[in-house]
Amino acid sequence: MKRKHKRLTFIVLGMGLLAAAAALMLSAFEDNIVFFYSPTEVLDKKLGADRRVRIGGLVEDGSVEKAGIEVKFRVTDLANVIPVTYTGLLPDLFREGQGVIAEGRFVDGVFRADEVLAKHDETYMPPEVAEALKKSGRWQEMEKALKRSGQMTKGEAR
Amino acid sequence: MIPEAGHFALTLALLVALVQASVPMIGAHRGNAAWMELARPAALAQFLLIAFAFACLTYAFVTSDFSLLAVVRYSHSAKPLLYKISGVWGNHEGSMLLWVLILSLYGAAVAVFGRNLPPGLRARSLAIQALIAVGFIMFILFTSNPFERMLPPPENGQGLNPLLQDPGLAFHPPFLYLGYVGFSMAFSFAVAALIEGRVDAAWARWVRPWTLAAWIFLTTGIALGSWWAYYELGWGGWWFWDPVENASFMPWLAGTALLHSAVVLEKRDTLKGWTIFLAIVTFALSLLGTFLVRSGVLTSVHAFATDPARGAFILVLLLVVIGGSLALFAWRGPSLASTGVFQPISREGSLLLNNLLLTTAAAAVLLGTLYPLFLDAVGGGKVSVGPPFFNAVFLPLMAPMVASMAVGPLLTWKRGELGPALTRLWVAFAALAAAAVLAWAVVADGPLFALVGMGLAAWLLVGTVVGFAERVRLFRVPFPETLRRIGRVPRAAWGMTLAHGGLAIAIAGMIGAGAWKVESIQVMKPGDTQTMAGFTFTFEGARQVQGPNYSATRGTFTVTRDGRPVVTLHPEKRDYPVERMPTTEAAIHPTFFGDLYVVIGDAQGSEGAFVTRLYFNPLLGWIWGGIVVMVAGGMVSLSDRRHRVGAPKTSRAAAGAGAGAPARA
Numbered sequence: 001m002k003r004k005h006k007r008l009t010f011i012v013l014g015m016g017l018l019a020a021a022a023a024l025m026l027s028a029f030e031d032n033i034v035f036f037y038s039p040t041e042v043l044d045k046k047l048g049a050d051r052r053v054r055i056g057g058l059v060e061d062g063s064v065e066k067a068g069i070e071v072k073f074r075v076t077d078l079a080n081v082i083p084v085t086y087t088g089l090l091p092d093l094f095r096e097g098q099g100v101i102a103e104g105r106f107v108d109g110v111f112r113a114d115e116v117l118a119k120h121d122e123t124y125m126p127p128e129v130a131e132a133l134k135k136s137g138r139w140q141e142m143e144k145a146l147k148r149s150g151q152m153t154k155g156e157a158r
Numbered sequence: 159m160i161p162e163a164g165h166f167a168l169t170l171a172l173l174v175a176l177v178q179a180s181v182p183m184i185g186a187h188r189g190n191a192a193w194m195e196l197a198r199p200a201a202l203a204q205f206l207l208i209a210f211a212f213a214c215l216t217y218a219f220v221t222s223d224f225s226l227l228a229v230v231r232y233s234h235s236a237k238p239l240l241y242k243i244s245g246v247w248g249n250h251e252g253s254m255l256l257w258v259l260i261l262s263l264y265g266a267a268v269a270v271f272g273r274n275l276p277p278g279l280r281a282r283s284l285a286i287q288a289l290i291a292v293g294f295i296m297f298i299l300f301t302s303n304p305f306e307r308m309l310p311p312p313e314n315g316q317g318l319n320p321l322l323q324d325p326g327l328a329f330h331p332p333f334l335y336l337g338y339v340g341f342s343m344a345f346s347f348a349v350a351a352l353i354e355g356r357v358d359a360a361w362a363r364w365v366r367p368w369t370l371a372a373w374i375f376l377t378t379g380i381a382l383g384s385w386w387a388y389y390e391l392g393w394g395g396w397w398f399w400d401p402v403e404n405a406s407f408m409p410w411l412a413g414t415a416l417l418h419s420a421v422v423l424e425k426r427d428t429l430k431g432w433t434i435f436l437a438i439v440t441f442a443l444s445l446l447g448t449f450l451v452r453s454g455v456l457t458s459v460h461a462f463a464t465d466p467a468r469g470a471f472i473l474v475l476l477l478v479v480i481g482g483s484l485a486l487f488a489w490r491g492p493s494l495a496s497t498g499v500f501q502p503i504s505r506e507g508s509l510l511l512n513n514l515l516l517t518t519a520a521a522a523v524l525l526g527t528l529y530p531l532f533l534d535a536v537g538g539g540k541v542s543v544g545p546p547f548f549n550a551v552f553l554p555l556m557a558p559m560v561a562s563m564a565v566g567p568l569l570t571w572k573r574g575e576l577g578p579a580l581t582r583l584w585v586a587f588a589a590l591a592a593a594a595v596l597a598w599a600v601v602a603d604g605p606l607f608a609l610v611g612m613g614l615a616a617w618l619l620v621g622t623v624v625g626f627a628e629r630v631r632l633f634r635v636p637f638p639e640t641l642r643r644i645g646r647v648p649r650a651a652w653g654m655t656l657a658h659g660g661l662a663i664a665i666a667g668m669i670g671a672g673a674w675k676v677e678s679i680q681v682m683k684p685g686d687t688q689t690m691a692g693f694t695f696t697f698e699g700a701r702q703v704q705g706p707n708y709s710a711t712r713g714t715f716t717v718t719r720d721g722r723p724v725v726t727l728h729p730e731k732r733d734y735p736v737e738r739m740p741t742t743e744a745a746i747h748p749t750f751f752g753d754l755y756v757v758i759g760d761a762q763g764s765e766g767a768f769v770t771r772l773y774f775n776p777l778l779g780w781i782w783g784g785i786v787v788m789v790a791g792g793m794v795s796l797s798d799r800r801h802r803v804g805a806p807k808t809s810r811a812a813a814g815a816g817a818g819a820p821a822r823a
Contacts, residue, residue, distance in 0.1 A: 013514075014514055017515070021555065024522075025522055028546075029529070031550070033541050033543060034541060034543075035541050037540075054542055068680075069679050069680060088679050089759040092392075092741055092742055093739070131540070
């Protein structure tokens with residue numbers, strides 16, 4: 001093989017590998033991307049049990065009920081509320097009135113979460129949650145409440 | 159007074175870096191030896207000034223000087239000394255100072271140990287190194303000054319996140335940074351070589367030790383972080399494909415590719431442009447990692463409190479460094495002609511395949527990590543890309559790489575033959591089949607990929623041993639001759655054998671813990687038992703205990719197997735009053751075949767019942783063991799005399815002969 005041909009072989013091989021990887025990624029994207037919705041968006045979309053999603057907002061005050069390993073709580077963006085059930089140990093920083101993200105599916109109008117994320121840092125508000133609160137038009141009052149309780153740092157007060 | 163001295167030293171370091179970035183570069187261009195020589199004292203001065211600044215900040219933390227904002231925010235007088243010290247880099251401002259300290263440390267190391275480097279290359283690479291320092295010192299001084307005062311000083315600090323008060327995490331950032339920033343050396347050498355327009359085997363030999371050192375640190379850093387997440391977060395997992403984890407994993411993948419392509423460049427004088435490109439990309443990914451962690455643009459389980467203005471500054475820095483170096487590469491790269499010929503079936507061919515797979519994997523991780531940002535920017539909604547995506551893409555890419563890793567070392571340079579190599583690997587084929595069948599027999603079922611994965615791990619381990627046995631002609635020559643050959647095996651080859659073998663062990667652990675984890679969650683009253691994976695867990699009850707700066711609920715579990723006692727475990731749920739923060743302390747009993755992992759949750763009712771979570775993580779310890787072996791391999795390889803910084807002249811002659819010293823007969 002001439003040098004030029006050889007180089008061509010390598011380029012073709014490399015391209016083939018890239019194409020295979022791209023195909024792999026696209027199919028994986030199709031199946032495994034999880035969309036994030038605020039409670040208000042969730043009610044607009046009428047999601048079914050076939051779709052895995054993330055929802056986020058604040059854990060409504062007084063909504064947490066624990067019965068053994070079953071936990072029920074409500075996630076709110078201060079405009080709408082979504083009931084959530086979860087089986088398992090909640091993260092250490094899960095608290096009423098704080099930001100939370102839950103991942104799971106809707107079954108009969110209840111969000112059945114299999115993963116609940118709260119943050120390592122108590123002064124942190126997940127950007128998605130802040131966004132959801134802004135969309136619901138309640139960010140102003142939320143911001144005040146958060147500042148009062150010391151949950152928000154300078155950088156996040158936009 | 160001391161913080162001001164530190165601030166002043168940092169400002170001086172910026173000026174020194176400016177001089178170091180310009181004068182030696184101009185000197186190298188004009189051939190002025192004195193100007194070039196300035197790079198070395200400047201690099202040392204820069205390091206000493208930054209080290210002084212860092213020492214000042216450390217002093218402020220150790221003495222709990224609450225007139226400093228950073229100390230108020232991240233420290234507390236009641237904290238143990240170790241965590242006062244680790245608090246220095248446990249926050250944004252201090253960690254950036256650590257970043258530039260390490261950057262200047264590498265520069266100083268080149269100044270001290272790089273005596274045999276050609277003066278032009280040394281001057282230029284130190285100038286590039288200083289240019290990076292200029293950007294980051296400015297970032298610290300203008301957006302995140304650790305020496306900012308807070309007047310009047312408060313009574314006490316606001317403490318440090320108790321999750322970060324842990325020996326594993328205390329040393330995680332320094333190692334990670336030693337790795338990230340270590341790739342700056344390869345980057346600086348690459349850019350200097352592009353400016354000079356000369357890349358040869360000698361260049362590759364100078365770059366290899368620095369890259370290898372960075373790789374060792376980064377591997378250690380990632381492992382420490384993963385280990386911390388495993389025992390501290392209480393989720394029973396060790397890797398979550400979290401953006402912050404990906405941020406450190408991408409440079410690791412690219413850096414590993416760089417290590418291997420530099421070998422090809424050294425031995426065969428080819429893949430020049432590719433190696434330079436990889437050096438740029440690896441450091442670019444390190445910078446991107448810093449940006450992702452520090453800007454808070456991605457939702458992450460780590461999520462340090464962050465500031466978008468800083469993110470914008472780092473983003474600009476990133477664009478300048480990456481854009482500039484890639485533009486330089488586009489301009490000067492094509493002139494780097496390779497002299498070596500290239501056959502697909504050869505040692506270099508297998509290394510090229512490894513490079514392609516590693517970089518494709520890095521690209522896939524990059525895409526998965528940045529896709530949510532991209533989609534959000536174009537208004538496509540908020541999404542998250544989680545472990546299912548990464549597993550679906552990453553595992554199919556790694557399988558062929560692991561398969562080829564056993565074959566590559568058995569191929570000769572220039573022109574290898576696949577048939578004989580595969581024939582020699584018959585033992586490895588047998589091991590592959592045996593491991594898959596054994597795994598199937600032990601776990602009764604299990605996903606096909608896990609059986610294949612176990613087989614591949616065995617294939618790689620045995621294949622690596624076969625490769626070494628071939629090198630010393632085991633059973634082909636009389637035994638004393640083999641011993642003599644073992645004595646003559648270069649340390650770099652020992653290193654490769656260890657690193658590949660370590661990876662095989664780690665893969666077995668990852669597959670075992672990933673595919674066959676057993677988990678059980680329930681409410682347990684004192685006296686209740688739960689049986690899982692052949693172990694019987696008895697909950698003996700829980701009581702309140704008092705720690706140095708926390709109070710805790712400590713549970714007691716006795717574990718038995720077939721009636722014989724195994725271990726007593728004490729998981730805790732701690733509450734840190736200063737930070738008003740609870741943490742979960744899992745109790746872990748590591749064994750050769752797997753880890754028992756127990757977590758205690760909230761109290762239930764009045765009878766002393768608790769929510770408990772039990773895990774059996776098969777082979778998990780093998781991950782840490784394998785990584786330790788990999789790192790040991792890296793260190794052995796680094797001690798090879800041919801890697802000794804400053805490139806002894808004798809090895810240049812050896813490599814000049816073409817096929818290279820360790821080629822098999």
